[in-house]
Amino acid sequence: MSTLPGTWDLDLRTPIGTLHVRYVFTETPGGITGTATSxxxxxxxxxxxxxxxxxxxxxxxxxxxxxxxxxxxxxxxGDTMTGHSRAGRLPGTTVSGKRVAR
Known part of the structure; x- marks a missing residue:
């Protein structure tokens, strides 16, 4: 079982400002699925x-x-997530946040 499933509130620090996005990851028999809502x-x-x-x-x-x-x-x-995202050749975006529900 993965430690990923749950609801996460993440901040994406982009060149145009910080975006607040809620991610929901669910473990299913076919693997992990997810949605991102801003x-x-x-x-x-x-x-x-x-x-x-x-x-x-x-x-x-x-x-x-x-x-x-x-x-x-x-x-x-645990209940924190850190890392980055990239969009092609654009500058990278710092990602950080916390789990708000399992």
């Missing part, structure tokens, strides 16, 4: 992979504030 839109989280030392990667597409394909690489440590 004040602008809700999108599916895809290609979720949990590696050694609780390293987690996933992808998501957003359309607001602009169209981007994001790649996330984070570490889950």
């Amino acid at each position: 004040d602008k839109e809700a999108v599916p989280v895809t290609d979720i992979a949990v590696g050694q030392s609780d390293q987690v990667t996933w992808k998501q597409r957003v359309t607001k504030p602009m169209r981007l394909n994001l790649d996330f690489d984070v570490i889950v440590d």
